[in-house]
Amino acid sequence: MTQPARELVNLRAREAVRDVMSGTLLRDIDDMWQDELFAPPAEDPEPVGGQRVTRFQGYLDQVDWTDPGHVARAIRVFEVAIRPVFFHPDTPEWDPSDLIERIRRLFARDGYTIDESGRFSGGRSIVLQSADLADLRDTTVILEHLERIEHAVVRDDPALAIGSAKELVESTAKLVLRERDQEFDSGYDLPKLVKLAEESLHLHPAQNRQDPDGTQTIRKVLGAALTITSGIAELRNDYGTGHGRDTAPTGLGPRHARLAVNAARLWCQFMLDTLGDPKAPWQKTATNPASGQEQPTPESADAKL
Incomplete structure:
Protein backbone atom coordinates (compact mmCIF):
# COMPACT_ATOMS: atom_id res chain seq x y z
CA MET A 1 0.00 0.00 0.00
CA THR A 2 1.43 3.39 -1.04
CA GLN A 3 1.91 5.79 1.84
CA PRO A 4 0.25 9.21 1.46
CA ALA A 5 2.60 12.02 0.48
CA ARG A 6 3.73 14.14 3.39
CA GLU A 7 3.04 17.86 3.56
CA LEU A 8 6.25 19.89 3.62
CA VAL A 9 4.89 22.80 5.66
CA ASN A 10 2.60 22.13 8.59
CA LEU A 11 -0.87 23.64 8.84
CA LEU A 26 -6.01 42.91 -0.87
CA ARG A 27 -4.05 44.21 -3.87
CA ASP A 28 -0.76 43.43 -2.11
CA ILE A 29 -1.92 39.92 -1.22
CA ASP A 30 -2.78 39.27 -4.86
CA ASP A 31 0.56 40.68 -6.01
CA MET A 32 2.71 38.58 -3.66
CA TRP A 33 1.06 35.35 -4.82
CA GLN A 34 0.75 36.18 -8.48
CA ASP A 35 4.38 37.33 -8.60
CA GLU A 36 5.19 33.68 -7.87
CA LEU A 37 2.85 32.55 -10.68
CA PHE A 38 -0.03 31.38 -8.49
CA ALA A 39 -3.35 32.02 -10.21
CA PRO A 40 -5.98 34.04 -8.36
CA PRO A 41 -8.64 31.87 -6.69
CA ALA A 42 -11.89 31.59 -8.63
CA GLU A 43 -13.64 32.68 -5.46
CA ASP A 44 -12.73 33.23 -1.84
CA PRO A 45 -13.18 30.22 0.48
CA GLU A 46 -15.43 30.11 3.51
CA PRO A 47 -14.45 33.02 5.77
CA VAL A 48 -11.63 32.26 8.20
CA GLY A 49 -11.46 35.80 9.53
CA GLY A 50 -11.58 39.14 7.80
CA GLN A 51 -11.63 39.57 4.03
CA ARG A 52 -7.85 39.89 3.75
CA VAL A 53 -7.09 36.78 5.79
CA THR A 54 -9.72 34.88 3.81
CA ARG A 55 -8.20 36.01 0.50
CA PHE A 56 -4.79 34.76 1.62
CA GLN A 57 -6.40 31.43 2.59
CA GLY A 58 -7.79 31.11 -0.92
CA TYR A 59 -4.26 31.15 -2.28
CA LEU A 60 -3.04 28.74 0.42
CA ASP A 61 -5.71 26.27 -0.69
CA GLN A 62 -4.24 26.23 -4.20
CA VAL A 63 -0.78 25.10 -3.08
CA ASP A 64 0.12 21.41 -3.28
CA TRP A 65 1.97 21.19 0.02
CA THR A 66 3.50 17.84 -0.96
CA ASP A 67 5.11 19.29 -4.12
CA PRO A 68 8.62 20.73 -3.49
CA GLY A 69 8.25 23.15 -6.42
CA HIS A 70 4.94 24.54 -5.19
CA VAL A 71 6.28 24.82 -1.65
CA ALA A 72 9.44 26.66 -2.73
CA ARG A 73 7.30 29.30 -4.46
CA ALA A 74 4.96 29.56 -1.45
CA ILE A 75 7.93 30.08 0.88
CA ARG A 76 8.99 33.05 -1.24
CA VAL A 77 5.46 34.42 -0.79
CA PHE A 78 5.77 33.93 2.97
CA GLU A 79 8.99 35.95 3.01
CA VAL A 80 7.14 38.89 1.48
CA ALA A 81 4.12 38.38 3.73
CA ILE A 82 6.02 38.47 7.03
CA ARG A 83 8.53 41.17 6.08
CA PRO A 84 6.50 43.95 7.76
CA VAL A 85 6.63 41.97 11.02
CA PHE A 86 10.43 41.88 10.97
CA PHE A 87 10.85 45.51 9.89
CA HIS A 88 8.09 46.97 12.02
CA PRO A 89 9.39 50.03 13.87
CA ASP A 90 9.68 49.74 17.61
CA THR A 91 6.54 51.19 19.12
CA PRO A 92 5.04 50.90 22.58
CA GLU A 93 1.75 49.84 21.00
CA TRP A 94 3.02 46.57 19.53
CA ASP A 95 6.01 44.34 20.17
CA PRO A 96 6.27 41.67 17.42
CA SER A 97 9.00 39.62 19.16
CA ASP A 98 6.57 37.00 20.51
CA LEU A 99 4.93 36.61 17.09
CA ILE A 100 8.30 36.25 15.38
CA GLU A 101 9.36 33.61 17.88
CA ARG A 102 6.14 31.67 17.34
CA ILE A 103 6.48 31.75 13.55
CA ARG A 104 10.09 30.57 13.82
CA ARG A 105 9.09 27.76 16.16
CA LEU A 106 6.28 26.55 13.88
CA PHE A 107 8.44 26.52 10.76
CA ALA A 108 11.29 24.83 12.63
CA ARG A 109 9.07 21.73 12.83
CA ASP A 110 9.63 21.31 9.11
CA GLY A 111 13.32 22.17 9.16
CA TYR A 112 13.11 25.86 8.24
CA THR A 113 15.10 28.62 9.87
CA ILE A 114 14.17 32.30 9.56
CA ASP A 115 16.91 34.88 9.89
CA GLU A 116 16.73 38.39 11.33
CA SER A 117 15.45 39.83 8.04
CA GLY A 118 12.68 37.24 7.64
CA ARG A 119 14.49 35.14 5.01
CA PHE A 120 13.79 31.38 5.03
CA SER A 121 16.37 28.65 4.64
CA GLY A 122 16.35 24.89 5.10
CA GLY A 123 13.18 22.84 4.91
CA ARG A 124 12.57 19.16 4.60
CA SER A 125 15.04 17.35 2.37
CA ILE A 126 13.03 15.15 0.05
CA VAL A 127 15.00 12.52 -1.81
CA LEU A 128 12.30 10.40 -3.42
CA GLN A 129 8.54 10.33 -3.15
CA SER A 130 6.97 7.09 -1.91
CA ALA A 131 4.96 6.94 -5.13
CA ASP A 132 8.20 6.46 -7.07
CA LEU A 133 8.68 3.14 -5.28
CA ALA A 134 5.13 1.80 -5.59
CA ASP A 135 5.81 -0.83 -8.26
CA LEU A 136 8.87 -2.39 -6.62
CA ARG A 137 8.68 -5.66 -4.70
CA ASP A 138 10.41 -4.48 -1.53
CA THR A 139 10.54 -0.76 -0.75
CA THR A 140 10.84 -1.01 3.02
CA VAL A 141 14.56 -0.41 3.16
CA ILE A 142 14.40 2.59 0.79
CA LEU A 143 11.56 4.19 2.74
CA GLU A 144 13.52 3.66 5.95
CA HIS A 145 16.48 5.57 4.56
CA LEU A 146 14.22 8.35 3.29
CA GLU A 147 12.88 8.82 6.80
CA ARG A 148 16.36 8.78 8.34
CA ILE A 149 17.72 11.37 5.92
CA GLU A 150 14.73 13.65 6.43
CA HIS A 151 15.13 13.56 10.21
CA ALA A 152 18.89 14.05 9.93
CA VAL A 153 18.56 17.28 7.98
CA VAL A 154 15.67 18.57 10.09
CA ARG A 155 17.62 18.14 13.30
CA ASP A 156 20.79 19.56 11.72
CA ASP A 157 22.87 16.36 11.73
CA PRO A 158 24.92 16.58 8.50
CA ALA A 159 27.07 13.53 9.34
CA LEU A 160 23.99 11.33 9.67
CA ALA A 161 22.51 12.74 6.46
CA ILE A 162 25.74 12.01 4.56
CA GLY A 163 25.95 8.48 5.95
CA SER A 164 22.30 7.85 5.13
CA ALA A 165 22.71 9.19 1.58
CA LYS A 166 25.44 6.62 0.96
CA GLU A 167 23.27 3.86 2.42
CA LEU A 168 20.38 4.97 0.19
CA VAL A 169 22.52 4.57 -2.93
CA GLU A 170 23.70 1.16 -1.71
CA SER A 171 20.17 0.00 -0.92
CA THR A 172 18.88 1.21 -4.28
CA ALA A 173 21.66 -0.65 -6.11
CA LYS A 174 20.87 -3.87 -4.23
CA LEU A 175 17.15 -3.45 -4.87
CA VAL A 176 17.79 -3.05 -8.60
CA LEU A 177 19.98 -6.15 -8.65
CA ARG A 178 17.33 -8.19 -6.84
CA GLU A 179 14.65 -6.97 -9.24
CA ARG A 180 16.86 -8.06 -12.14
CA ASP A 181 17.64 -11.43 -10.49
CA GLN A 182 21.34 -10.59 -10.49
CA GLU A 183 23.51 -12.20 -7.84
CA PHE A 184 25.80 -10.06 -5.71
CA ASP A 185 27.93 -10.54 -2.65
CA SER A 186 26.95 -8.71 0.53
CA GLY A 187 30.58 -7.69 0.92
CA TYR A 188 30.74 -5.75 -2.33
CA ASP A 189 31.70 -2.10 -1.85
CA LEU A 190 29.52 0.72 -3.15
CA PRO A 191 31.36 1.35 -6.47
CA LYS A 192 31.04 -2.32 -7.43
CA LEU A 193 27.36 -2.48 -6.48
CA VAL A 194 26.66 0.68 -8.47
CA LYS A 195 28.51 -0.68 -11.50
CA LEU A 196 26.62 -3.97 -11.42
CA ALA A 197 23.27 -2.21 -10.98
CA GLU A 198 23.95 0.13 -13.91
CA GLU A 199 25.07 -2.75 -16.11
CA SER A 200 21.92 -4.71 -15.24
CA LEU A 201 19.80 -1.83 -16.57
CA HIS A 202 22.13 -1.19 -19.55
CA LEU A 203 23.09 2.20 -18.12
CA HIS A 204 26.81 1.86 -17.50
CA PRO A 205 28.68 4.39 -19.68
CA ALA A 206 31.16 1.71 -20.78
CA GLN A 207 28.40 -0.34 -22.39
CA ASN A 208 28.10 0.21 -26.14
CA ARG A 209 24.44 0.43 -27.10
CA GLN A 210 22.39 1.69 -30.02
CA ASP A 211 19.59 3.34 -28.05
CA PRO A 212 19.01 6.76 -26.43
CA ASP A 213 20.84 5.72 -23.26
CA GLY A 214 23.87 4.89 -25.41
CA THR A 215 24.24 8.31 -27.00
CA GLN A 216 27.37 10.30 -26.20
CA THR A 217 25.39 12.96 -24.35
CA ILE A 218 23.52 10.55 -22.10
CA ARG A 219 26.67 8.50 -21.49
CA LYS A 220 28.47 11.68 -20.41
CA VAL A 221 25.75 12.44 -17.86
CA LEU A 222 25.70 8.81 -16.68
CA GLY A 223 29.47 8.92 -16.23
CA ALA A 224 29.10 12.02 -14.07
CA ALA A 225 26.38 10.31 -12.03
CA LEU A 226 28.68 7.32 -11.52
CA THR A 227 31.41 9.65 -10.28
CA ILE A 228 28.92 11.24 -7.89
CA THR A 229 28.16 7.91 -6.22
CA SER A 230 31.87 7.35 -5.61
CA GLY A 231 32.09 10.85 -4.17
CA ILE A 232 29.24 10.09 -1.77
CA ALA A 233 31.09 6.99 -0.58
CA GLU A 234 34.26 9.00 0.00
CA LEU A 235 32.34 11.80 1.71
CA ARG A 236 30.78 9.27 4.03
CA ASN A 237 34.17 7.77 4.82
CA ASP A 238 35.54 11.21 5.68
CA TYR A 239 32.56 12.76 7.46
CA GLY A 240 29.52 10.51 7.61
CA THR A 241 28.19 8.06 10.13
CA GLY A 242 29.05 4.38 9.90
CA HIS A 243 32.71 4.47 10.97
CA GLY A 244 34.09 4.82 14.47
CA ARG A 245 36.08 8.01 14.99
CA ASP A 246 37.83 9.66 17.91
CA THR A 247 36.37 13.13 17.29
CA ALA A 248 33.21 14.37 15.66
CA PRO A 249 33.62 15.95 12.20
CA THR A 250 33.63 19.74 12.29
CA GLY A 251 32.70 22.40 9.79
CA LEU A 252 29.76 20.53 8.28
CA GLY A 253 26.45 22.31 7.88
CA PRO A 254 23.03 21.75 6.32
CA ARG A 255 24.38 22.71 2.88
CA HIS A 256 26.79 19.75 2.99
CA ALA A 257 23.95 17.47 4.03
CA ARG A 258 21.84 18.66 1.10
CA LEU A 259 24.78 18.23 -1.26
CA ALA A 260 25.02 14.55 -0.33
CA VAL A 261 21.26 14.01 -0.28
CA ASN A 262 20.67 15.66 -3.66
CA ALA A 263 23.60 13.79 -5.19
CA ALA A 264 22.07 10.52 -3.97
CA ARG A 265 18.73 11.56 -5.39
CA LEU A 266 20.21 12.15 -8.85
CA TRP A 267 21.43 8.58 -9.13
CA CYS A 268 18.66 6.79 -7.24
CA GLN A 269 15.87 8.59 -9.05
CA PHE A 270 17.21 7.73 -12.50
CA MET A 271 17.84 4.11 -11.57
CA LEU A 272 14.32 3.67 -10.21
CA ASP A 273 12.80 5.55 -13.14
CA THR A 274 14.65 3.24 -15.54
CA LEU A 275 13.71 0.13 -13.58
CA GLY A 276 10.03 1.04 -13.75
CA ASP A 277 9.99 2.29 -17.37
CA PRO A 278 8.31 -0.35 -19.60
CA LYS A 279 10.03 1.20 -22.63
CA ALA A 280 13.55 1.18 -21.17
CA PRO A 281 16.07 -0.74 -23.31
CA TRP A 282 16.72 -3.34 -20.60
CA GLN A 283 13.06 -4.41 -20.85
CA LYS A 284 13.72 -5.73 -24.35
CA THR A 285 16.07 -8.47 -23.15
CA ALA A 286 15.55 -11.51 -20.97
CA THR A 287 18.01 -13.73 -19.18
CA ASN A 288 18.44 -17.28 -20.43
CA PRO A 289 18.28 -19.40 -17.24
CA ALA A 290 20.59 -22.04 -18.71
CA SER A 291 23.37 -19.71 -19.81
CA GLY A 292 22.79 -16.76 -17.51
CA GLN A 293 23.20 -14.52 -20.58
CA GLU A 294 20.70 -11.88 -21.58
CA GLN A 295 19.09 -12.51 -24.94
CA PRO A 296 16.55 -10.54 -26.98
CA THR A 297 12.94 -11.21 -26.09
CA PRO A 298 10.71 -12.57 -28.89
CA GLU A 299 9.26 -9.08 -29.33
CA SER A 300 12.65 -7.46 -29.86
CA ALA A 301 13.81 -10.35 -32.05
CA ASP A 302 10.79 -9.97 -34.32
CA ALA A 303 11.57 -6.30 -34.65
CA LYS A 304 14.86 -7.14 -36.31
CA LEU A 305 13.28 -9.33 -39.01
Missing part, protein backbone atom coordinates in the same frame (compact mmCIF):
# COMPACT_ATOMS: atom_id res chain seq x y z
CA ARG A 12 -0.21 25.72 11.96
CA ALA A 13 2.76 27.44 10.32
CA ARG A 14 0.72 28.31 7.26
CA GLU A 15 -2.07 29.70 9.40
CA ALA A 16 0.37 31.80 11.42
CA VAL A 17 1.49 33.59 8.26
CA ARG A 18 -2.09 33.90 7.05
CA ASP A 19 -3.19 35.59 10.25
CA VAL A 20 -0.56 38.30 9.80
CA MET A 21 -2.46 39.45 6.70
CA SER A 22 -5.21 41.27 8.58
CA GLY A 23 -3.44 44.59 7.99
CA THR A 24 -2.39 43.96 4.37
CA LEU A 25 -4.15 45.40 1.34
Whole structure:
Protein backbone atom coordinates (compact mmCIF):
# COMPACT_ATOMS: atom_id res chain seq x y z
CA MET A 1 0.00 0.00 0.00
CA THR A 2 1.43 3.39 -1.04
CA GLN A 3 1.91 5.79 1.84
CA PRO A 4 0.25 9.21 1.46
CA ALA A 5 2.60 12.02 0.48
CA ARG A 6 3.73 14.14 3.39
CA GLU A 7 3.04 17.86 3.56
CA LEU A 8 6.25 19.89 3.62
CA VAL A 9 4.89 22.80 5.66
CA ASN A 10 2.60 22.13 8.59
CA LEU A 11 -0.87 23.64 8.84
CA ARG A 12 -0.21 25.72 11.96
CA ALA A 13 2.76 27.44 10.32
CA ARG A 14 0.72 28.31 7.26
CA GLU A 15 -2.07 29.70 9.40
CA ALA A 16 0.37 31.80 11.42
CA VAL A 17 1.49 33.59 8.26
CA ARG A 18 -2.09 33.90 7.05
CA ASP A 19 -3.19 35.59 10.25
CA VAL A 20 -0.56 38.30 9.80
CA MET A 21 -2.46 39.45 6.70
CA SER A 22 -5.21 41.27 8.58
CA GLY A 23 -3.44 44.59 7.99
CA THR A 24 -2.39 43.96 4.37
CA LEU A 25 -4.15 45.40 1.34
CA LEU A 26 -6.01 42.91 -0.87
CA ARG A 27 -4.05 44.21 -3.87
CA ASP A 28 -0.76 43.43 -2.11
CA ILE A 29 -1.92 39.92 -1.22
CA ASP A 30 -2.78 39.27 -4.86
CA ASP A 31 0.56 40.68 -6.01
CA MET A 32 2.71 38.58 -3.66
CA TRP A 33 1.06 35.35 -4.82
CA GLN A 34 0.75 36.18 -8.48
CA ASP A 35 4.38 37.33 -8.60
CA GLU A 36 5.19 33.68 -7.87
CA LEU A 37 2.85 32.55 -10.68
CA PHE A 38 -0.03 31.38 -8.49
CA ALA A 39 -3.35 32.02 -10.21
CA PRO A 40 -5.98 34.04 -8.36
CA PRO A 41 -8.64 31.87 -6.69
CA ALA A 42 -11.89 31.59 -8.63
CA GLU A 43 -13.64 32.68 -5.46
CA ASP A 44 -12.73 33.23 -1.84
CA PRO A 45 -13.18 30.22 0.48
CA GLU A 46 -15.43 30.11 3.51
CA PRO A 47 -14.45 33.02 5.77
CA VAL A 48 -11.63 32.26 8.20
CA GLY A 49 -11.46 35.80 9.53
CA GLY A 50 -11.58 39.14 7.80
CA GLN A 51 -11.63 39.57 4.03
CA ARG A 52 -7.85 39.89 3.75
CA VAL A 53 -7.09 36.78 5.79
CA THR A 54 -9.72 34.88 3.81
CA ARG A 55 -8.20 36.01 0.50
CA PHE A 56 -4.79 34.76 1.62
CA GLN A 57 -6.40 31.43 2.59
CA GLY A 58 -7.79 31.11 -0.92
CA TYR A 59 -4.26 31.15 -2.28
CA LEU A 60 -3.04 28.74 0.42
CA ASP A 61 -5.71 26.27 -0.69
CA GLN A 62 -4.24 26.23 -4.20
CA VAL A 63 -0.78 25.10 -3.08
CA ASP A 64 0.12 21.41 -3.28
CA TRP A 65 1.97 21.19 0.02
CA THR A 66 3.50 17.84 -0.96
CA ASP A 67 5.11 19.29 -4.12
CA PRO A 68 8.62 20.73 -3.49
CA GLY A 69 8.25 23.15 -6.42
CA HIS A 70 4.94 24.54 -5.19
CA VAL A 71 6.28 24.82 -1.65
CA ALA A 72 9.44 26.66 -2.73
CA ARG A 73 7.30 29.30 -4.46
CA ALA A 74 4.96 29.56 -1.45
CA ILE A 75 7.93 30.08 0.88
CA ARG A 76 8.99 33.05 -1.24
CA VAL A 77 5.46 34.42 -0.79
CA PHE A 78 5.77 33.93 2.97
CA GLU A 79 8.99 35.95 3.01
CA VAL A 80 7.14 38.89 1.48
CA ALA A 81 4.12 38.38 3.73
CA ILE A 82 6.02 38.47 7.03
CA ARG A 83 8.53 41.17 6.08
CA PRO A 84 6.50 43.95 7.76
CA VAL A 85 6.63 41.97 11.02
CA PHE A 86 10.43 41.88 10.97
CA PHE A 87 10.85 45.51 9.89
CA HIS A 88 8.09 46.97 12.02
CA PRO A 89 9.39 50.03 13.87
CA ASP A 90 9.68 49.74 17.61
CA THR A 91 6.54 51.19 19.12
CA PRO A 92 5.04 50.90 22.58
CA GLU A 93 1.75 49.84 21.00
CA TRP A 94 3.02 46.57 19.53
CA ASP A 95 6.01 44.34 20.17
CA PRO A 96 6.27 41.67 17.42
CA SER A 97 9.00 39.62 19.16
CA ASP A 98 6.57 37.00 20.51
CA LEU A 99 4.93 36.61 17.09
CA ILE A 100 8.30 36.25 15.38
CA GLU A 101 9.36 33.61 17.88
CA ARG A 102 6.14 31.67 17.34
CA ILE A 103 6.48 31.75 13.55
CA ARG A 104 10.09 30.57 13.82
CA ARG A 105 9.09 27.76 16.16
CA LEU A 106 6.28 26.55 13.88
CA PHE A 107 8.44 26.52 10.76
CA ALA A 108 11.29 24.83 12.63
CA ARG A 109 9.07 21.73 12.83
CA ASP A 110 9.63 21.31 9.11
CA GLY A 111 13.32 22.17 9.16
CA TYR A 112 13.11 25.86 8.24
CA THR A 113 15.10 28.62 9.87
CA ILE A 114 14.17 32.30 9.56
CA ASP A 115 16.91 34.88 9.89
CA GLU A 116 16.73 38.39 11.33
CA SER A 117 15.45 39.83 8.04
CA GLY A 118 12.68 37.24 7.64
CA ARG A 119 14.49 35.14 5.01
CA PHE A 120 13.79 31.38 5.03
CA SER A 121 16.37 28.65 4.64
CA GLY A 122 16.35 24.89 5.10
CA GLY A 123 13.18 22.84 4.91
CA ARG A 124 12.57 19.16 4.60
CA SER A 125 15.04 17.35 2.37
CA ILE A 126 13.03 15.15 0.05
CA VAL A 127 15.00 12.52 -1.81
CA LEU A 128 12.30 10.40 -3.42
CA GLN A 129 8.54 10.33 -3.15
CA SER A 130 6.97 7.09 -1.91
CA ALA A 131 4.96 6.94 -5.13
CA ASP A 132 8.20 6.46 -7.07
CA LEU A 133 8.68 3.14 -5.28
CA ALA A 134 5.13 1.80 -5.59
CA ASP A 135 5.81 -0.83 -8.26
CA LEU A 136 8.87 -2.39 -6.62
CA ARG A 137 8.68 -5.66 -4.70
CA ASP A 138 10.41 -4.48 -1.53
CA THR A 139 10.54 -0.76 -0.75
CA THR A 140 10.84 -1.01 3.02
CA VAL A 141 14.56 -0.41 3.16
CA ILE A 142 14.40 2.59 0.79
CA LEU A 143 11.56 4.19 2.74
CA GLU A 144 13.52 3.66 5.95
CA HIS A 145 16.48 5.57 4.56
CA LEU A 146 14.22 8.35 3.29
CA GLU A 147 12.88 8.82 6.80
CA ARG A 148 16.36 8.78 8.34
CA ILE A 149 17.72 11.37 5.92
CA GLU A 150 14.73 13.65 6.43
CA HIS A 151 15.13 13.56 10.21
CA ALA A 152 18.89 14.05 9.93
CA VAL A 153 18.56 17.28 7.98
CA VAL A 154 15.67 18.57 10.09
CA ARG A 155 17.62 18.14 13.30
CA ASP A 156 20.79 19.56 11.72
CA ASP A 157 22.87 16.36 11.73
CA PRO A 158 24.92 16.58 8.50
CA ALA A 159 27.07 13.53 9.34
CA LEU A 160 23.99 11.33 9.67
CA ALA A 161 22.51 12.74 6.46
CA ILE A 162 25.74 12.01 4.56
CA GLY A 163 25.95 8.48 5.95
CA SER A 164 22.30 7.85 5.13
CA ALA A 165 22.71 9.19 1.58
CA LYS A 166 25.44 6.62 0.96
CA GLU A 167 23.27 3.86 2.42
CA LEU A 168 20.38 4.97 0.19
CA VAL A 169 22.52 4.57 -2.93
CA GLU A 170 23.70 1.16 -1.71
CA SER A 171 20.17 0.00 -0.92
CA THR A 172 18.88 1.21 -4.28
CA ALA A 173 21.66 -0.65 -6.11
CA LYS A 174 20.87 -3.87 -4.23
CA LEU A 175 17.15 -3.45 -4.87
CA VAL A 176 17.79 -3.05 -8.60
CA LEU A 177 19.98 -6.15 -8.65
CA ARG A 178 17.33 -8.19 -6.84
CA GLU A 179 14.65 -6.97 -9.24
CA ARG A 180 16.86 -8.06 -12.14
CA ASP A 181 17.64 -11.43 -10.49
CA GLN A 182 21.34 -10.59 -10.49
CA GLU A 183 23.51 -12.20 -7.84
CA PHE A 184 25.80 -10.06 -5.71
CA ASP A 185 27.93 -10.54 -2.65
CA SER A 186 26.95 -8.71 0.53
CA GLY A 187 30.58 -7.69 0.92
CA TYR A 188 30.74 -5.75 -2.33
CA ASP A 189 31.70 -2.10 -1.85
CA LEU A 190 29.52 0.72 -3.15
CA PRO A 191 31.36 1.35 -6.47
CA LYS A 192 31.04 -2.32 -7.43
CA LEU A 193 27.36 -2.48 -6.48
CA VAL A 194 26.66 0.68 -8.47
CA LYS A 195 28.51 -0.68 -11.50
CA LEU A 196 26.62 -3.97 -11.42
CA ALA A 197 23.27 -2.21 -10.98
CA GLU A 198 23.95 0.13 -13.91
CA GLU A 199 25.07 -2.75 -16.11
CA SER A 200 21.92 -4.71 -15.24
CA LEU A 201 19.80 -1.83 -16.57
CA HIS A 202 22.13 -1.19 -19.55
CA LEU A 203 23.09 2.20 -18.12
CA HIS A 204 26.81 1.86 -17.50
CA PRO A 205 28.68 4.39 -19.68
CA ALA A 206 31.16 1.71 -20.78
CA GLN A 207 28.40 -0.34 -22.39
CA ASN A 208 28.10 0.21 -26.14
CA ARG A 209 24.44 0.43 -27.10
CA GLN A 210 22.39 1.69 -30.02
CA ASP A 211 19.59 3.34 -28.05
CA PRO A 212 19.01 6.76 -26.43
CA ASP A 213 20.84 5.72 -23.26
CA GLY A 214 23.87 4.89 -25.41
CA THR A 215 24.24 8.31 -27.00
CA GLN A 216 27.37 10.30 -26.20
CA THR A 217 25.39 12.96 -24.35
CA ILE A 218 23.52 10.55 -22.10
CA ARG A 219 26.67 8.50 -21.49
CA LYS A 220 28.47 11.68 -20.41
CA VAL A 221 25.75 12.44 -17.86
CA LEU A 222 25.70 8.81 -16.68
CA GLY A 223 29.47 8.92 -16.23
CA ALA A 224 29.10 12.02 -14.07
CA ALA A 225 26.38 10.31 -12.03
CA LEU A 226 28.68 7.32 -11.52
CA THR A 227 31.41 9.65 -10.28
CA ILE A 228 28.92 11.24 -7.89
CA THR A 229 28.16 7.91 -6.22
CA SER A 230 31.87 7.35 -5.61
CA GLY A 231 32.09 10.85 -4.17
CA ILE A 232 29.24 10.09 -1.77
CA ALA A 233 31.09 6.99 -0.58
CA GLU A 234 34.26 9.00 0.00
CA LEU A 235 32.34 11.80 1.71
CA ARG A 236 30.78 9.27 4.03
CA ASN A 237 34.17 7.77 4.82
CA ASP A 238 35.54 11.21 5.68
CA TYR A 239 32.56 12.76 7.46
CA GLY A 240 29.52 10.51 7.61
CA THR A 241 28.19 8.06 10.13
CA GLY A 242 29.05 4.38 9.90
CA HIS A 243 32.71 4.47 10.97
CA GLY A 244 34.09 4.82 14.47
CA ARG A 245 36.08 8.01 14.99
CA ASP A 246 37.83 9.66 17.91
CA THR A 247 36.37 13.13 17.29
CA ALA A 248 33.21 14.37 15.66
CA PRO A 249 33.62 15.95 12.20
CA THR A 250 33.63 19.74 12.29
CA GLY A 251 32.70 22.40 9.79
CA LEU A 252 29.76 20.53 8.28
CA GLY A 253 26.45 22.31 7.88
CA PRO A 254 23.03 21.75 6.32
CA ARG A 255 24.38 22.71 2.88
CA HIS A 256 26.79 19.75 2.99
CA ALA A 257 23.95 17.47 4.03
CA ARG A 258 21.84 18.66 1.10
CA LEU A 259 24.78 18.23 -1.26
CA ALA A 260 25.02 14.55 -0.33
CA VAL A 261 21.26 14.01 -0.28
CA ASN A 262 20.67 15.66 -3.66
CA ALA A 263 23.60 13.79 -5.19
CA ALA A 264 22.07 10.52 -3.97
CA ARG A 265 18.73 11.56 -5.39
CA LEU A 266 20.21 12.15 -8.85
CA TRP A 267 21.43 8.58 -9.13
CA CYS A 268 18.66 6.79 -7.24
CA GLN A 269 15.87 8.59 -9.05
CA PHE A 270 17.21 7.73 -12.50
CA MET A 271 17.84 4.11 -11.57
CA LEU A 272 14.32 3.67 -10.21
CA ASP A 273 12.80 5.55 -13.14
CA THR A 274 14.65 3.24 -15.54
CA LEU A 275 13.71 0.13 -13.58
CA GLY A 276 10.03 1.04 -13.75
CA ASP A 277 9.99 2.29 -17.37
CA PRO A 278 8.31 -0.35 -19.60
CA LYS A 279 10.03 1.20 -22.63
CA ALA A 280 13.55 1.18 -21.17
CA PRO A 281 16.07 -0.74 -23.31
CA TRP A 282 16.72 -3.34 -20.60
CA GLN A 283 13.06 -4.41 -20.85
CA LYS A 284 13.72 -5.73 -24.35
CA THR A 285 16.07 -8.47 -23.15
CA ALA A 286 15.55 -11.51 -20.97
CA THR A 287 18.01 -13.73 -19.18
CA ASN A 288 18.44 -17.28 -20.43
CA PRO A 289 18.28 -19.40 -17.24
CA ALA A 290 20.59 -22.04 -18.71
CA SER A 291 23.37 -19.71 -19.81
CA GLY A 292 22.79 -16.76 -17.51
CA GLN A 293 23.20 -14.52 -20.58
CA GLU A 294 20.70 -11.88 -21.58
CA GLN A 295 19.09 -12.51 -24.94
CA PRO A 296 16.55 -10.54 -26.98
CA THR A 297 12.94 -11.21 -26.09
CA PRO A 298 10.71 -12.57 -28.89
CA GLU A 299 9.26 -9.08 -29.33
CA SER A 300 12.65 -7.46 -29.86
CA ALA A 301 13.81 -10.35 -32.05
CA ASP A 302 10.79 -9.97 -34.32
CA ALA A 303 11.57 -6.30 -34.65
CA LYS A 304 14.86 -7.14 -36.31
CA LEU A 305 13.28 -9.33 -39.01
